[in-house]
Amino acid sequence: MTRPLIILLVVFAIGAVFFGYNAYNKPHTNVAQSQASETLLASEIFVAFDTNEQAAMAIFSDRVIQLEGELLSKDLSNEKEPQILLKGNGEEGFVRCGFKPTELTKVLALTDSSTVKIKGICMGFNGSEELDLLDSKDVVLSNCIIIN
Amino acid sequence: MNKIIILFAAIVTLGFMAFTNHSGGVYKTNTGNINFFSHTAVEDIAADNHKVKTAFDAKTGKLQFSVLIKDFEFPKALMQEHFNENYMESTTYPKSTFTGTIDKMSAVNLAKDGTYKSTISGKLTMKDVTKDVSTIATFVVKGGVVNAKASFTINPTDYHIAIPKTVAPKISNEIKISVDADYTHDTK
Numbered sequence: 001m002t003r004p005l006i007i008l009l010v011v012f013a014i015g016a017v018f019f020g021y022n023a024y025n026k027p028h029t030n031v032a033q034s035q036a037s038e039t040l041l042a043s044e045i046f047v048a049f050d051t052n053e054q055a056a057m058a059i060f061s062d063r064v065i066q067l068e069g070e071l072l073s074k075d076l077s078n079e080k081e082p083q084i085l086l087k088g089n090g091e092e093g094f095v096r097c098g099f100k101p102t103e104l105t106k107v108l109a110l111t112d113s114s115t116v117k118i119k120g121i122c123m124g125f126n127g128s129e130e131l132d133l134l135d136s137k138d139v140v141l142s143n144c145i146i147i148n
Numbered sequence: 149m150n151k152i153i154i155l156f157a158a159i160v161t162l163g164f165m166a167f168t169n170h171s172g173g174v175y176k177t178n179t180g181n182i183n184f185f186s187h188t189a190v191e192d193i194a195a196d197n198h199k200v201k202t203a204f205d206a207k208t209g210k211l212q213f214s215v216l217i218k219d220f221e222f223p224k225a226l227m228q229e230h231f232n233e234n235y236m237e238s239t240t241y242p243k244s245t246f247t248g249t250i251d252k253m254s255a256v257n258l259a260k261d262g263t264y265k266s267t268i269s270g271k272l273t274m275k276d277v278t279k280d281v282s283t284i285a286t287f288v289v290k291g292g293v294v295n296a297k298a299s300f301t302i303n304p305t306d307y308h309i310a311i312p313k314t315v316a317p318k319i320s321n322e323i324k325i326s327v328d329a330d331y332t333h334d335t336k
Binding site for chain 1 (some may be wrong): 198218224226243
């Protein structure tokens with residue numbers, strides 16, 4: 001085997017290891033540094049999912065979405081992920097936004113019934129009419145940050 | 149007059165009991181936890197979901213769960229991507245549900261703080277495949293909150309989750325699913 005060929009193989013091997021390592025350790029989406037692919041009202045995204053979940057999944061899921069809506073309540077019952085509920089559609093339809101625990105102070109500062117702007121990754125639509133005990137439906141966003 | 153007083157006292161007492169003793173009605177949460185864990189000699193894989201929607205009927209023991217597959221968070225983004233795109237096809241099958249019963253609901257005294265156990269049995273649906281699941285759950289009643297914990301194992305192939313041969317050594321045939329939820333009485 002000639003010397004240039006050995007060098008080429010070594011360089012290729014180092015490159016492959018570097019690429020593999022970076023791919024394996026690539027970071028999660030940084031919501032704060034990501035441009036929102038859609039900006040809309042919380043009630044609008046709820047209607048989109050409630051009307052046609054499959055179509056809404058194709059548009060919104062896995063994307064960073066910016067929403068504006070009325071804060072109905074803060075749900076701090078799970079310390080691993082503080083959450084807020086934005087008004088979606090009456091009393092049985094909400095937009096549920098989950099935050100990292102590091103955002104707790106900002107979540108606590110929010111006032112019920114105020115209008116809030118958030119950005120987060122859309123995960124889908126939870127709840128089902130087939131499950132009678134789980135009557136409410138939520139559009140779910142994760143890794144949210146508060147904009148205003 | 150005495151009869152009227154007794155009747156009035158009975159009504160007040162029953163009304164008070166109905167208000168304070170949550171032995172009936174629906175208990176629910178939208179912030180339950182589900183963790184899954186795969187252990188092999190090559191790699192341990194775990195993911196968590198903290199927005200599990202679940203409820204039970206305290207009278208009948210009927211129990212339901214609904215969980216968004218995409219909302220499982222992995223320590224590594226690449227694992228999460230493979231889980232959603234290659235294995236769970238979560239855009240096509242966005243939810244997993246469980247419908248079943250708390251078999252010994254009457255043994256769980258929701259009006260009295262304490263620890264209770266009951267088997268839970270029902271049907272778990274993932275990727276449009278439904279299988280029977282049964283396990284023992286522990287219920288801890290404290291101050292009106294009912295914490296339920298349970299775990300069971302599933303085999304991915306039972307739910308048509310195809311694992312490529314190249315990564316098969318990294319993914320166990322027995323995935324442990326652990327559930328931990330704090331239910332409160334639904335006052336609606």
